[in-house]
Each structure stands twice: as C-alpha cells, then as structure tokens.
Amino acid sequence: MGSGESERQHRRLDAYNRTRLAPRAVSDGARWLEREHAHRCDEIRFVDQELAAVRSWAREAPTDPERFVAWFEGLCSLGPGQGDPLFPWLAREADASQMRWFLAQETAGEAGFDDLVALAQLKLPPRAKLEMARNYWDEMGRGKEHAMHGPMLERLGEELDVAAMAADPVWESLALANLMMGLAANRCYGYQAIGALGVIELTAPGRAEQVNAGLKRLGVRGEARRYFALHATLDVKHALAWNREVLAPLVAADPSAATALAEGALARLTAGARCFARYRSELWGEDAAADAA
Numbered sequence: 001m002g003s004g005e006s007e008r009q010h011r012r013l014d015a016y017n018r019t020r021l022a023p024r025a026v027s028d029g030a031r032w033l034e035r036e037h038a039h040r041c042d043e044i045r046f047v048d049q050e051l052a053a054v055r056s057w058a059r060e061a062p063t064d065p066e067r068f069v070a071w072f073e074g075l076c077s078l079g080p081g082q083g084d085p086l087f088p089w090l091a092r093e094a095d096a097s098q099m100r101w102f103l104a105q106e107t108a109g110e111a112g113f114d115d116l117v118a119l120a121q122l123k124l125p126p127r128a129k130l131e132m133a134r135n136y137w138d139e140m141g142r143g144k145e146h147a148m149h150g151p152m153l154e155r156l157g158e159e160l161d162v163a164a165m166a167a168d169p170v171w172e173s174l175a176l177a178n179l180m181m182g183l184a185a186n187r188c189y190g191y192q193a194i195g196a197l198g199v200i201e202l203t204a205p206g207r208a209e210q211v212n213a214g215l216k217r218l219g220v221r222g223e224a225r226r227y228f229a230l231h232a233t234l235d236v237k238h239a240l241a242w243n244r245e246v247l248a249p250l251v252a253a254d255p256s257a258a259t260a261l262a263e264g265a266l267a268r269l270t271a272g273a274r275c276f277a278r279y280r281s282e283l284w285g286e287d288a289a290a291d292a293a
C-alpha cells in the first residue's frame, strides 16, 4: 500500500475511532451495523497486515511461561524503535515549538489506555483480570479525577497549546492509535491486545523520562509535566506486575497464546518505530533523520 493510500485509510479509521465506543441513541440499528461492518473490514485488513509482518519473529517467542517473560522483557532493549535517537534529542536539544509538535503527534497517537485495558480484560481468568483491574484503577487516578491519567495528558496539551498544532497529525501517529484500537476492540485479537498493552508498560518509562527532562529544560512547570514524570516510574511497576500476573499465567494456561502475545507486542513496537522515523524526518529533515537511523 502506498503512503497516499495509508494516509487515507488511517484518516478514515481515525474518524471512526473517535466516536465508535461512545454510547449513542440510533433509530436505525441495522444501518448502524452496516456502517460498523464496513469500518471493521477496513480495520481488520490493516491489523492483519501489521500482525503478518511480525509473525515469523513472534514465532521465536518461547512457550514456557518463565522463558516467555524473559523473552518479552528483552524487547525493552532489542525491540523495534528502542533506543531511538529522537528521545535523547528531545531531552537535550529540541526547542519549544519542536517539543509542542512532537506532543501534538503523540496525543493524536493516544487511543486511551484506560479504555483499551477495559476492553482487553473481558472474560480473562481471575489472576490476569485482577492485575488489569489494578492497572485500570491507577489509570482512573485511584478514584480521584485530578489524578486520572488521560485528563493529566490533556492538561499538559492545554498548558502548551498543543491543539493549535494537532490539526493535521502525520498518518503514522493515527496508525498507532488505530492499531491499538483495532486490537482491543476485536476479540479475535484478544491476546495480541494484551501483548501490545504490556509492551507499552515495558517501554514507556525510558521515553517518558527523556520527554520529562526535555519539558523541564524548556521551563514547563512540574504540575504540567506530571503525566510524563509519573509514567517514567509508575510504568516500571506496571510492567513487572503485567508480566508476572498477566503474561505468565496466560502462557501457562495456553502455550499457544505466546505467539499471539508476542505478535501484538512486536506490531505495537513496529508501529511506534514507524512514528519515530517520521517524526525525525519532519523535525530534522530527511537526510539528518536517515543518517541517525
């Protein structure tokens, strides 16, 4: 698929995803279902392609629970996009408008971790379900609105007036959000969704720390930076618990889940790496971005 077609597909899916999970009152349910069907065919074609691209790598994942978790944790250094030079540059060199542009893209690529976890935990056995409930409760600020993670990111966006730059995000950011929603909303990808969410917890802290350092260097106050400061440490704990309480028991109960969990993780990291490469080429120019890759 050419980048023009990818662009059109991801803008289409993004428009659908913005409202798909919201409750609504329709008078013609059959017509709603027809539209839903067309969008989901489009979505599933995209998700299947992304998973097929990482399948042979995913088959290398061990099917023994302990060895699977060790393999999964190895993705933190060996996975696609890990150690991308974009992040040290954001920490040390990006100016305020470059940082705002980056945050606008990241916000566009954010599918709402809380809703994704809520969808992914359906019908899981108790141990995995309970860990995902604890994770969800943290996303909910443990019952305090000001501590909810989604609104915390929105407040940073408002403080830096990111909306002014978010009108036209690159398609790679939309593809990242579309992938996460496609995995979580279709139960045929239940294990892949859990692998993808787990690898976010595993790999987010390193990036969050560098973004937080960049924001601090640019004079952004602590309260506004809280989303990144928090995820630099909290997600380390979330990842350990996810691997121990969700991944290991699921692989123990069904060894064939290992490949699907690995597929989701690798597809998510690959989609992230595609974003970082595009961000570098937009922020640094094509040649400098290619030299750094």
Ligand SMILES: [Fe+2]
Binding pocket: 113, 139, 149, 231
């Ligand atoms: Fe979070």
Ligand SMILES: [Fe+2]
Binding pocket: 201, 234, 235, 238
């Ligand atoms: Fe987390």
